[in-house]
Amino acid sequence: MRPSVVISAVVAALVGFGGTLAIVVQAARAAGADAAQTSSWVTGLCLAMAATSAFLSIRHRIPIITAWSTPGAALIAASTVPVGMNAAVGAFLLAGGLILLTSAFRPLGDLIGRIPTAVAAAMLAGVLIRFVLAVFESAGHAPLLVWPLVGLFLVARLVNPSWAVLAVLAAGGALSYALGLTGPMPDGLGFTSVAWIAPSFEPAVLVGLGLPLFIVTMASQNLPGFAVLKAAGYAAPARSILGVTGLASVLTAPLGAHTSNLAAITAALCTGPDAHPDPEKRWMTGPFYGATYLVFAAFGASLVAIFAALPGDLVKTVAGLALLGPLTGALAAALGDEQRRFAAVLTLVVTASGYAAFSIGSAFWGLAAGLLALALDGGARRWRAR
Template identity: 85%
Template sequence: MRLSVVISAVVAALVGFGGTLAIIVQAAQAAGADAAQTSSWVTGLCLAMAATSTILSVRHRMPIITAWSTPGAALIAASTAPVGMEAAVGAFVLAGALILVAAAFRPLGDLIGRIPTAVAAAMLAGVLIRFVLAVFESAGHAPALVWPLVGLFLVARLLNPSWAVLAVLAAGGALAAALGLTGPMPAHLGLTTVTLIPPRFEPAVLIGLGLPLFLVTMASQNLPGFAVLQAAGYQPPARSILSLTGLASVLTAFLGAHTSNLAAITAAICTGPDTHPDPHKRWMTGPFYGLTYLVFAAFGASLVAIFAALPGDLVKTVAGLALVGPLTGALAGALADEKRRFAAVLTLVVTASGYSAFSIGSAFWGLAAGLLALGLDKAVQAWRGRQAMPSPSLRA
């Protein structure tokens, strides 16, 4: 047991919670949620993260980190008119049920297991590089805040890599307050209450929201999440993961929460050597990650206000610096296999481009581009091999 395991888990939870909480609030507003329902939505998601990450990590002895569907929340937030929380909950129940159906479909797990490591690592690198670049974009907006934190990070990594990101987070909060960049903080931390919301199954909402929510969760979250584990050298148990996250999605839907799934960005913080040099002991991040989310669940409403008060440039800086190490490992894995290097680079650039089509993010399209390139390479090699073979008459 190392302190770096605890720090990685806490930082991953903080980055995941604070980095995308604003999107959840926007999604709740778009769905027509009131303040109590929004708080219940966040609490339900936190409970799902705590339970699924802990159970899966302990059961399979892997750092299986879960998260809420950020693309799914963005999809909900993009709704042009509120559908009503009852109808939204009906769509959330459908999306969770479809994940359970996918878990029962064995060929899906076989397909995930056949993704080449180089392509999986390249897709991860393409996702991570945008977050690391955002650090220096933020430096242009708030140089007095970001550059001192970058300097602190570089020095702290020389002394103790495990503490570097936590030091940046603590110093960043104090520096932001000193510069007057923080908003009003809540007067006290109050315990969160949940609200049970009965579902209403409206066909138009089920088709227009529930089905797309399932598709973007699978393509833009679960698939990259499996790739992160593969890139770190693990063989993810696809059916077990989908079964538990699908069940959690159905149960927490009645609290107003949308889908739960594998994490990609935050998982990368917990799967690399900075967490623990022994890959067989990194699974311990799961329970600590889950414990952190239990705290978030207990004080969800107050934490929403706290994270809303922090400047966005601080959250981006902490997230980006935390992902420098995982980005390094992903790039090394992507480019190590010379025969698959072109496909890996293609995967990386498509993923990093942010290209989106049919409400599916660039991670899926990057993976598709890389696999297509590998498939074409294999087809050409097979054709050349047949051309090089002597004809039957010559062999006779």
């Protein structure tokens, strides 16, 4: 046991939690969650991270680090269709159930795997780009707050990209207070409570939110997470990981929590030699990572209250800057395949447009448009080859 094991685990949890909590809070607001439901949402996610990371790491003796679906939270927050928490919980249950089915039913996983990477990445980019653009929209509203934070982010990422967003969050809180932009802060850290939210299964929300949430989680979180484990020299037990995270997603959905999945960026902090020089002992980061999330779960309500007191422009800035890296990766994956570039761009613009029809959001229509373009292109190529 080395101190580096504990340090790597705690840093990974801090980066994952602090760097993306703003996105989850935005998602909760978009879904119509009240303060109690928002804190329950965050608490449910933290409990899922604690249980799944500790169990999987101990069970398989490899550093399996889980996270909430940040692209999924962005998808929820970007929805232009009113959802409501009851219908959102129904969509979360569908997404979690599909992850469970993927672990048990191999053909379903193969079907998801057949969605071209370029189109899936373009759908994600279309969701994320609105958040990044919101940073500069906020700069027009609050230039004294936003522009210094953008400058800090650009400098901090040169030193340590993992800590850049946390540096922006800390500096933004202090600057907001100095500018008199913050609301009343909680008196102290109080223990959290959870709320039970009954699901409702509305077909339009299931198709427009639940299905894209599943696809985004699989394509943008689980697949990169498996790649991180593989790059570190570990054979990932895919079915076990999907089964455990899918079950956790189903169990925590009635608390308001959206999907749980493998981590990618934060996992890299726990799977490399900085965590432990012996690859066979890095699994110990999992339980310490889980213990850190238990602390976050205990004080989830107070942490959400702190974010609620921050100005909206700061929350949008932190969220947008946190998603700038994922957007870069999504655009690179979407536009790297020249044969599928047109379909990818079509997917991106339809998704980013916010277009909705039949109460189904733009992420679904963007995916449908891209797949249709690919089918037409493939048919045209086969016809010309005759």
